[in-house]
Structures are given as C-alpha cells and as structure tokens.
Amino acid sequence: MNENLFTSFITPVILGLPLVTLIVLFPSLLFPTSNRLVSNRFVTLQQWMLQLVSKQMMSIHNSKGQTWTLMLMSLILFIGSTNLLGLLPHSFTPTTQLSMNLGMAIPLWAGAVITGFRNKTKASLAHFLPQGTPTPLIPMLVIIETISLFIQPMALAVRLTANITAGHLLIHLIGGATLALMSISTTTALITFTILILLTILEFAVAMIQAYVFTLLVSLYLHNNT
Amino acid sequence: MNQPLQRSVGGEPVCSQGLRPLCSAERETLGVRECTCISDESDGLLEFCDVPLKEKKLLEVKLGELPSWILMRDFTPSGIAGAFQRGYYRYYNKYVNVKKGSIAGLSMVLAAYVFLNYCRSYKELKHERLRKYH
Numbered sequence: 001m002n003e004n005l006f007t008s009f010i011t012p013v014i015l016g017l018p019l020v021t022l023i024v025l026f027p028s029l030l031f032p033t034s035n036r037l038v039s040n041r042f043v044t045l046q047q048w049m050l051q052l053v054s055k056q057m058m059s060i061h062n063s064k065g066q067t068w069t070l071m072l073m074s075l076i077l078f079i080g081s082t083n084l085l086g087l088l089p090h091s092f093t094p095t096t097q098l099s100m101n102l103g104m105a106i107p108l109w110a111g112a113v114i115t116g117f118r119n120k121t122k123a124s125l126a127h128f129l130p131q132g133t134p135t136p137l138i139p140m141l142v143i144i145e146t147i148s149l150f151i152q153p154m155a156l157a158v159r160l161t162a163n164i165t166a167g168h169l170l171i172h173l174i175g176g177a178t179l180a181l182m183s184i185s186t187t188t189a190l191i192t193f194t195i196l197i198l199l200t201i202l203e204f205a206v207a208m209i210q211a212y213v214f215t216l217l218v219s220l221y222l223h224n225n226t
Numbered sequence: 227m228n229q230p231l232q233r234s235v236g237g238e239p240v241c242s243q244g245l246r247p248l249c250s251a252e253r254e255t256l257g258v259r260e261c262t263c264i265s266d267e268s269d270g271l272l273e274f275c276d277v278p279l280k281e282k283k284l285l286e287v288k289l290g291e292l293p294s295w296i297l298m299r300d301f302t303p304s305g306i307a308g309a310f311q312r313g314y315y316r317y318y319n320k321y322v323n324v325k326k327g328s329i330a331g332l333s334m335v336l337a338a339y340v341f342l343n344y345c346r347s348y349k350e351l352k353h354e355r356l357r358k359y360h
Contacts, residue, residue, distance in 0.1 A: 007350045014346065026339065030332070032318060041327045088336060090343040090351075 005172060009165065012092050024094050027081035050077070057219055064119075065226040068219075075104070076215040083164060083207030087200070096165045098157060105156035108218045113149070116225025124225055156217060163210050167203045174199060 012019040034043040050073060057076075058069050079095060086093025094100050116124035128145040129138065174196045181189040241247050241263035248262055287295045299305070321331035344351070 004350070004354065008347070012346060019346065029314070030335070032322065040323045040325070042322050042331065085336075085339070088340050088343075090340060090347055092343065 005169065008090075008092070008168065008172070009096050011097065020092070020094065023092050024082075024100075027078065027085060030081060031077065057215065061219070061223055062226060065219075065222050068222055071108075072215050072219055075108070075218070076211050079104075079160070079211035079214055080208050083211060084204070086164065086168065087203055087207060093164060093168065095160055096168065098161045101157035101160045102153070105153040105160075105214075105218075109153040109156065109221055112218065112221040112225050115222075120225070127224060152217075152221065156214060160210055160214055163206055167199075167206055170199055171196070171203065 012023060031046060032043055034040070038044075039047075053076060054069055054073050057072065058066050061068070082093060082095050085091055086095070113124070128142050128149070130141070130145075133141055174192060178189055178192040178196055181192055245263040282295070284295075300308070317335075321327065321334065
C-alpha cells in the first residue's frame with residue numbers, strides 16, 4: 001500500500017530514456033492551429049475559449065503589460081490541459097512535480113519583478129511600503145514586505161503542486177477504500193463511491209481553477225510592475 | 227482529355243461519365259490527395275505493372291519482399307519526422323478537420339493515451355490484481 005500510493009508520481013522513464021518529455025509535449029497535439037477564417041468545430045471552440053480567457057485576463061493591463069498576452073495564454077492552456085489530462089486513469093501529471101512548477105513560477109515572477117525594477121524603479125520600490133503606515137512600524141513592515149515578495153514564486157509553485165498532488169492522492173485513497181469495502185459492506189461502499197464521484201467533479205474544477213489562479217497571480221505581479 | 231475535378235461533399239473524387247479519377251499518393255501530400263479525371267479508355271497505358279519496391283504501400287508488398295522493403299525505408303531523423311507528420315495529418319484530416327467533427331476525434335486520442343499509460347505502468351499495476359498469490 002505504501003509503495004503503491006506514490007508510484008504514480010514517479011517520473012516515467014522507459015529503458016533509461018525520459019518518457020516524461022513526450023508526456024509533457026502531448027497536450028500540444030490537442031491544440032491544432034488553423035490559418036482559415038472559418039475552421040473546423042474543434043479549432044473554432046478553442047479559439048472562442050481562448051478569446052474569452054484573454055479578454056477577461058488581459059483587459060486590466062496597459063499596452064506594456066499586454067505584450068505578455070501570448071506568454072500568459074500559453075501558460076494557462078498548458079497548466080489547464082496538463083491538469084485535466086492528469087485526471088485520466090493511469091496518466092502522469094507533470095504539474096505534480098515541484099521541479100516543473102518552480103521552473104514555471106520563478107522565471108515568470110522574476111521577469112515581472114525585474115521589468116518593474118528596470119522601467120519604474122521608484123514605483124516598484126514603493127510597493128514595499130503600503131500607504132498610510134504609522135512611522136514607527138516602517139522598518140518592520142519593509143522587512144515583512146520583502147519577505148512576502150520573495151516568497152511569491154515559492155507560493156506559486158507549491159500551491160499548484162500541493163493542490164494537484166493532494167487531489168490525486170485523495171482519489172487513489174478513496175478509490176482503494178471503495179474497492180476494499182465492496183466485500184465487507186456494500187452500503188458503505190456505495191457511500192464511498194458517491195464521495196469519489198463528488199471528489200472527481202471537484203478535481204475537474206480544481207484542475208482548471210489552479211491554472212487560472214497561477215496565471216492570474218502572475219498577471220497581478222505583472223500589473224504591479226508595468 | 228483531362229477535366230477539372232468535381233469533389234463530392236464526402237471528399238471522395240467524383241468524375242463525370244466515361245472518366246475515372248487518378249489521384250496522387252496520399253503519403254506525399256500530407257493527407258490531402260490531388261486528383262484529376264482521366265478518360266476510361268486509357269486504362270492500359272496508365273497502369274504501371276512494375277511499381278518500384280520503394281514506392282509500394284505496405285499492403286501491396288509481398289511477404290517475401292518485406293525485409294528488403296523495411297530496409298529501404300527512410301530512417302533518417304527527417305524521414306522519421308516526416309512519417310510522424312504524415313500520420314498526424316492523416317488522422318487530423320480524417321476525424322477532426324471535417325465539416326461536422328464530433329467528440330469521437332478527441333476521444334480516440336485520449337483513449338489511446340490512457341492505453342499507452344496503462345502499458346507503461348503495467349509493471350506496478352500487476353501487483354494489484356485480486357489473486358491469492360502474486
């Protein structure tokens with residue numbers, strides 16, 4: 001039981017070759033491009049969804065911030081599709097690996113912060129001190145704000161990892177419990193099965209919400225810095 | 227002799243009376259075939275009896291010729307990439323890039339993905355069978 005629970009989170013390697021590369025690249029197959037004005041249903045649906053999301057997310061930025069649209073849209077598509085594909089049976093979810101999420105969070109956060117420091121130095125530094133703080137509190141508050149700034153990428157990465165990993169683990173556990181209870185007491189097994197169904201619905205929502213939250217926060221950091 | 231092609235809604239080439247379509251090999255044109263209508267009477271002139279082995283499709287190769295056919299295939303990186311690209315466009319143009327695509331086009335891909343992942347993790351999964359002795 002101990003070994004079984006975490007084997008689904010091991011990076012897939014086949015004969016020493018990293019299979020994880022193929023798994024990470026797989027969602028790109030599901031987003032075909034089309035140069036036509038009127039394309040097939042699949043591409044049309046994706047274009048509609050992408051337009052909806054980009055309007056909702058990028059409207060708050062000025063023109064400098066809107067140059068990040070491509071990056072943020074690719075980000076939300078990647079995280080959303082990877083999380084949703086991870087809900088299929090037996091599949092591997094790359095976003096459960098902290099290394100991958102750190103690799104996404106740190107460069108994006110650093111890019112936003114460094115843009116802010118280079119272009120609007122005074123305004124970026126001003127973020128370290130909220131408006132209207134009493135004078136004796138200023139040194140402590142600056143320290144706290146600095147810490148909170150440097151914790152942002154860590155929080156981004158760990159939030160995504162923990163949410164997705166926890167969801168997958170719960171599904172494994174409750175699914176195993178349902179199977180084990182089947183021979184002992186059918187009623188309890190049915191209740192557990194209902195819980196499993198509700199949990200799966202929740203996981204679908206979480207998969208998309210986490211992608212949204214990640215991208216939203218990056219966009220917020222960007223907004224503060226452009 | 228050659229007339230402009232009429233293509234029916236289903237995508238299959240259709241020619242008028244007395245003519246038959248002659249299409250290019252699907253493999254060369256990324257899943258889209260180019261066809262023209264030729265007169266029926268020129269049957270014997272246009273059929274090749276001896277197609278070179280390299281250009282035969284897999285189902286037309288005789289069993290004895292199979293090893294030499296496999297060895298003649300293009301195994302360079304660009305050849306393999308071309309094979310994947312052709313395969314992708316063949317599936318895409320048949321199931322997704324159609325006027326009324328359905329959920330089946332996506333579902334088949336996801337089902338294949340699930341199956342491949344199952345094969346990948348079979349080694350750990352076989353310990354979870356309901357057997358007395360594993």
